Amino acid sequence: MTNINVVGYVVLILGMMMGTIQGGTYEDVYNLRTTLLTSYDADILPLDDQSGSLNINLSMMVFTMPEVNPVQGAITMGVMVTQEWYDERLTWTPSDHSGTMIISMKSGNIWTPPLTVSNPITFTLLDSSWMQTKIMSSGKVMYTVGGIIQFSCSFNMKFWPFDKHICTLNLFPYGYMVNEVSFSVPGTVVDTSIYSENGEWFLDKDSFNYELGTVFGMNEIAYSFKIARLSAFYLLTVILPINGIGMLTCLVFLLPTESGERVGYSITIMLSLAVFLTVTAEELPKNSEPLPIITVYILFNLAICIIGLLFVILNWILFNRTEKDDMAEIYKSTVRFTRRKWCKRKIRDDPPRKTSVVRINVKSKKKFPDFGDEIADEDIGWKDVSEAVDKIMFVLFVVVTYIPSIIILIYTAAASGYIKG
Structure with a gap:
């Protein structure tokens, strides 16, 4: 898949996810945004009770797997992760703002999870200040991140080129402990509806699973999947x-x-x-x-x-x-062994040698080979x-x-x- 196609997929899906602002004029939305960001700090966990834990619902989409490199132990995959959580500092009553129910805002203006790959080839943070978030009046925030990422996988090559592997993509909220931020997957584990096939590797689209754990004291989600080499080549x-x-x-x-x-x-x-x-x-x-x-x-x-x-x-x-x-006798025995089964046929086809053992028919006086006798050693x-x-x-x-x-x-x-x- 080319970079243009990848960018096209990203733009299309982001457009579908972001939607449009519902209700209100420009001034209504501007005043609402100003009100929401007043006394708001993007560096603070958006909970009124800071002793609580913020739960983030994750849904992933895989759209390409352009490269699998067993020599380097690396997989390149195009993914998009939609995160949903409730920001208690970003709520409002729509009727007070001309019916505005949804607004969009750059992620750099509000708190967003620093979603990070914990098994990367190079450090990868799935977050950027220019990405857009969708905020609803209830405080629900939807934030889609992703791109072409490269992560590690240990390849067992014992059965090459018929090898099959189970690899994992591990994500965690960088800097937030288990008691601060947690993950959950409420719906489909991974959406592969627009996945583009790889010519060398088969991706089992139904094999995606996830497991929650911890890494460095932080909550971690591990997406596992199965790939198999197409061995015909x-x-x-x-x-x-x-x-x-x-x-x-x-x-x-x-x-x-x-x-x-x-x-x-x-x-x-x-x-x-x-x-x-x-x-x-x-x-x-x-x-x-x-x-x-x-x-x-x-x-x-x-x-x-x-x-x-x-x-x-x-x-x-x-x-x-x-x-x-x-x-030596072993050489002669070797010759006798190879000739034993076909020497009779050879004698029929070829005239007997001078040293061959023959029998005489008294009545006809004709000589013919004795098929039962061994060939003389002098003939070897x-x-x-x-x-x-x-x-x-x-x-x-x-x-x-x-x-x-x-x-x-x-x-x-x-x-x-x-x-x-």
């Missing part, structure tokens, strides 16, 4: 790309070792994940209580990528060994070992990458709930 720009990069990490073991591109491919993937980690860190507060699950998720993928790079390098060493290097080379390791690593990395990823994402989205900041 981050789902498309962060979560899905990270999953895609995780898939590419597994595919490195399908690249031919002879290509010589495996190490560079793995390093590129690792750097891509590091970039995503940097982008995510810019969106999160600089604290570790609690640590966002998405950060752990990216670090997990980065660790998998680093481990994959190590296996690629070690497998490259195996691939380049010669027949002169002795081969270091390239076969490298190929077997690639197959095992591919399956293992698919399992290790995707099962934890699915579990983490489902948990993050499902377990996210409104957390009070």
Whole structure:
């Protein structure tokens, strides 16, 4: 929402609240104003009995929430607060003043509550001497204040970008103790009928509530509300790309070792994940209580990528060994394990090697492979070992990458709930 629109809303609502002066001529209103302000001091609580307490009825309207900044722990919100109270020093009989029942007066001329934000980013006083008040003959005063204010909220980013928060806007009458000024909310807690939606955050309009308390010995009212991040943008720009990069990490073991591109491919993937980690860190507060699950998720993928790079390098060493290097039994067992399920099909498709074990049909004198026998150890080379390791690593990395990823994402989205900041 632009500043022009905000000002328009303020002017419109103030115009509706202020109304017009009812009855009497200019001189009648001037004489009434002079009479009311005679012996009136705006610095004194407007009670005949100064040992009493002044009650103020509050009604709030929220019309915009242009910015939510979890990194700074700040919310910017456009609010208007209408305060109503009875000023015992500002009463008159309308018939004595040509029927004048309501007059308007600048707030600097009479006593007004110094309504202050108690959890601000910078000190904020919702009061100004140029604002108008509406005064009725019964002494009832209506005073509307507000604007674009910025206040603090503690954001729990554990479930980012599916995070939900409960924040509060706290107000108190600066300088007046509990026994002097008190608050009450007689009607609707907060009016959101003209609220303008935020493109990144959802504001639950029905979640507004209030709680009365004290701060520094003064009465305080805390307006609480719920906000939730609209996660579709981050789902498309962060979560899905990270999953895609995780898939590419597994595919490195399908690249031919002879290509010589495996190490560079793995390093590129690792750097891509590091970039995503940097982008995510810019969106999160600089604290570790609690640590966002998405950060752990990216670090997990980065660790998998680093481990994959190590296996690629070690497998490259195996691939380049010669027949002169002795081969341990564990390497041969690895090859036998990967060939056990498909060696029969391979033998059918390929002609048997010279060292393969065959049986002779006495009648036909034809030779055919013995599918029940194992391939001879002499047939296993270091390239076969490298190929077997690639197959095992591919399956293992698919399992290790995707099962934890699915579990983490489902948990993050499902377990996210409104957390009070």
